[in-house]
Amino acid sequence: MVEVTVTPQSSLADRAGQKKLADRPVQVRVKGLSPSQLVTVRTWLKDEQGERFQARAFFRADATGEVDPTLHAALGGSYSGVWPMGLFWFLQPDSLFRRLVKRVRLELFNGLQLGTDPAEQPLGSCQAERWYVGPGVQRVPVREGRVRGALFLPPGPGPFPGVIDLFGGAGGLIEFRAGLLASRGFAVLALAFFAYDDLPRALTQLDLEYFEEAAELLLRHPKVRGPGLGVVGVSKGAEVALAMATFLPQVVATVWINGTAYLHGNPLVYKDVRIPPIPYCTEHVTFTEVGALDNSRIFADPRDPAYRASAIPVEKIRGKVLFVVGEADRSFNSKLFAQLALERMPPQSGRILSYPGAGHLIEPPGSPLCSNSSIRGAPRPVAWGGELEPHAKAQEDSWREIVQFLELQLGLTATMKL
The missing domain is CATH 3.40.50.1820 (Alpha/Beta hydrolase fold, catalytic domain)
Structure with missing residues (x-):
């Protein structure tokens, strides 16, 4: 079974009373893939005005069927190389001249996904929340x-x-x-x-x-x-x-x-x-x-x-x-x-x-x-x-x-x- 996680995940963070601040790193992990499987990891969000921001990166799973952006280099997409926070840092608006940010959705697709096809279902997904105010502020x-x-x-x-x-x-x-x-x-x-x-x-x-x-x-x-x-x-x-x-x-x-x-x-x-x-x-x-x-x-x-x-x-x-x-x-x-x-x-x-x-x-x-x-x-x-x-x-x-x-x-x- 394919699993996509982001640590800390927002719901768990809230139960612990600890929100993940937007200037702190998170870890994205994908498990359950076939060895060397080519996948697209996509992040996207909609801001308060309904504008969508997206980033995507192409990876090959390692011998254990995992993808870890802190260790594995993106082959292409919005960026290439090892960027632990690349799926967040390289978010770009669908329309020009927009600024961001907050709740981010992560999705995993089989193979290369170059466009956005609403009919294409992800292999797995999760959600991360990025906060600008810590608990108790x-x-x-x-x-x-x-x-x-x-x-x-x-x-x-x-x-x-x-x-x-x-x-x-x-x-x-x-x-x-x-x-x-x-x-x-x-x-x-x-x-x-x-x-x-x-x-x-x-x-x-x-x-x-x-x-x-x-x-x-x-x-x-x-x-x-x-x-x-x-x-x-x-x-x-x-x-x-x-x-x-x-x-x-x-x-x-x-x-x-x-x-x-x-x-x-x-x-x-x-x-x-x-x-x-x-x-x-x-x-x-x-x-x-x-x-x-x-x-x-x-x-x-x-x-x-x-x-x-x-x-x-x-x-x-x-x-x-x-x-x-x-x-x-x-x-x-x-x-x-x-x-x-x-x-x-x-x-x-x-x-x-x-x-x-x-x-x-x-x-x-x-x-x-x-x-x-x-x-x-x-x-x-x-x-x-x-x-x-x-x-x-x-x-x-x-x-x-x-x-x-x-x-x-x-x-x-x-x-x-x-």
Whole structure:
């Protein structure tokens, strides 16, 4: 009898009170095949909008009639070689320009299955659930003063090291990374700064006093351990994070993911400080082969002396900064911006993790590569770049580095059973 399993399986995990977090590995096993039998292992899911994501890999069973992706190389399909999490990492949408994720179904087919035939029945199947919030983590909506977002608190009395989590130019409130970090023992404020609730619908300027108010609110919480906190930001959020590290003494650890070191498009204002932006050169936008917007050329060269006033004065930073760079970023030249920032920062205050082949949206491991997607305010989908295998490796390595960096700079978190 053919058996397909994933360990831990979601139903067993729930009974044990342990949900399997999306950044943790699972093990897929197939048993009961004939020796050397050629099979297709397919994973698929439907997201909240009904969009289907799929990945498949072709294997030959070993002499005992088993397939184990942690040991056996995929012969082809969505990937090739030994990738223990390949059936999850290489999920791709049936339609272009979609992002993911959660409940995944695994199916086993005899021989090569290149298409999707509803009439073809699998030899075996099972289901795995990938969670972004661990057991006991509490989500608290935040609507205090001007601050809007969601606070994720680990179980227990605390106090826990505090982190503010920021995303980019799409706006709104994005929470999955905050949930994962809270499941690691951090108290995390997923912070919106436009296009959410009663915040401005469009981003016209970066009011740093808003982010200062958010930092003070987080540090006042009885379960948050001060006196310093961390900030994680990607894209426009990384630009904001670097500015927070520059001007706010509360920020002692900053994770900058594919951002800039200059103001772009919007000025920064903070008390009596105003940093003018470098204007976008939108006439330089190009279209990719699938019709997405490639924005990599709309950013003027920041080394032009005319833009000196737009630089974030990072020489004032007193904390530590971890720069995470995808060298195949098609949004902008993240590596150049990280290098320019590091050159001006105090010695030993920052380091760069640079990943060839990784795109703009470097997310926790288990997140499929999103090389193009639609975002709020853009007339077409936007190209983010990245190549499947190096991007997957970058996500696995950078997430480990990010968690270790935050633990080192903010203090070890409480141990949680996950």
